[in-house]
Amino acid sequence: MSQASPSLLPSEITAESLYLDRRRFLQATGGLIAAAMLPDAQAAALVTRPSRFSSNEEKNSWAQITSYNNFYEFGTDKGDPARYAGALKTRPWSLRVEGECEAPKTFDIDVLMKLAPLEERIYRMRCVEGWSMVIPWAGYSLSELLKQVRPTSKAKYIEFISLADPKQMPGLSRPVLDWPYTEGLRIDEAMHPLSILCVGLYGKPLPNQDGAPVRLVVPWKYGFKSAKSLVKIVLRETQPATAWNKAVPSEYGFYSNVNPAVDHPRWSQANERRIGDLLRRKTLPFNGYANEVAGLYKGMDLKKHF
Numbered sequence: 001m002s003q004a005s006p007s008l009l010p011s012e013i014t015a016e017s018l019y020l021d022r023r024r025f026l027q028a029t030g031g032l033i034a035a036a037m038l039p040d041a042q043a044a045a046l047v048t049r050p051s052r053f054s055s056n057e058e059k060n061s062w063a064q065i066t067s068y069n070n071f072y073e074f075g076t077d078k079g080d081p082a083r084y085a086g087a088l089k090t091r092p093w094s095l096r097v098e099g100e101c102e103a104p105k106t107f108d109i110d111v112l113m114k115l116a117p118l119e120e121r122i123y124r125m126r127c128v129e130g131w132s133m134v135i136p137w138a139g140y141s142l143s144e145l146l147k148q149v150r151p152t153s154k155a156k157y158i159e160f161i162s163l164a165d166p167k168q169m170p171g172l173s174r175p176v177l178d179w180p181y182t183e184g185l186r187i188d189e190a191m192h193p194l195s196i197l198c199v200g201l202y203g204k205p206l207p208n209q210d211g212a213p214v215r216l217v218v219p220w221k222y223g224f225k226s227a228k229s230l231v232k233i234v235l236r237e238t239q240p241a242t243a244w245n246k247a248v249p250s251e252y253g254f255y256s257n258v259n260p261a262v263d264h265p266r267w268s269q270a271n272e273r274r275i276g277d278l279l280r281r282k283t284l285p286f287n288g289y290a291n292e293v294a295g296l297y298k299g300m301d302l303k304k305h306f
């Protein structure tokens, strides 16, 4: 199915959430915060080292990052992932990497956790709906994984595919997207050191609602590019379809770089609300990562390639 149900687009849901002030936000999520407040004491702490790519802005809290999520496989309400993702089985888990490469391979999650030294990457994240957070992810550059499979010269794009298991993911019963959730990057974007394979949050393994056990994080693009709970990565010669682009091509392009100069067809992208703040702030080009990534798009018309 490639038709999104118009009543379930993120914008509809956001229209409401955007206008929640801080108190209403806290009331709306209050029940969840108690459950989501503390990192699981049982979960072993991850050993991470600091990264030169980390932001020094104030971090959002564990409670905020784990109670206000988009993970449509568990429902379209911001609280649904915290409500329903708890039962997702994240062991055993493997990630298949295949396509245009010399050494396709299936990586067990426990191998992936140790494939390269874990870094704490404190990233600004900006959702296309107009809210943002500062999140201390744990992971390593995606290039560390990709180089293991030895991409061929035909590998121009990378496709990312999330788990789609109707037995575990109640949201799959609704045709909001053409499941599984898929996303894509150009290979130079994927190899950029800012793009990470993420396995943790606040020094703990990723909570399920944030994309356990392994997800992509690409901080200069709108949040929907950062696909969660990955099961497959395919190196491709041609640009892959992406779930949101298939659903609403006029609103969600392949590149999806954070660009305050290009409005979403139904709302401005000029500013954003940092979750926890009362006032909106200006959105920065490439979400503040222009120094690092603007060079990737030299000569491209980013209004056309939105």
Ligand code: MTE
Residues within 6 Å of the ligand: 068, 069, 070, 071, 072, 073, 125, 126, 127, 128, 162, 181, 209, 210, 211, 222, 223, 224, 225, 226, 227, 228, 229
């Ligand atoms: N990945 C999958 N598989 N399913 C989703 O619905 N939502 C995206 C992205 N990755 C999504 C996904 C969107 S719209 C955003 S804003 C981010 O995840 C949110 O990530 P967070 O909940 O960890 O902040």
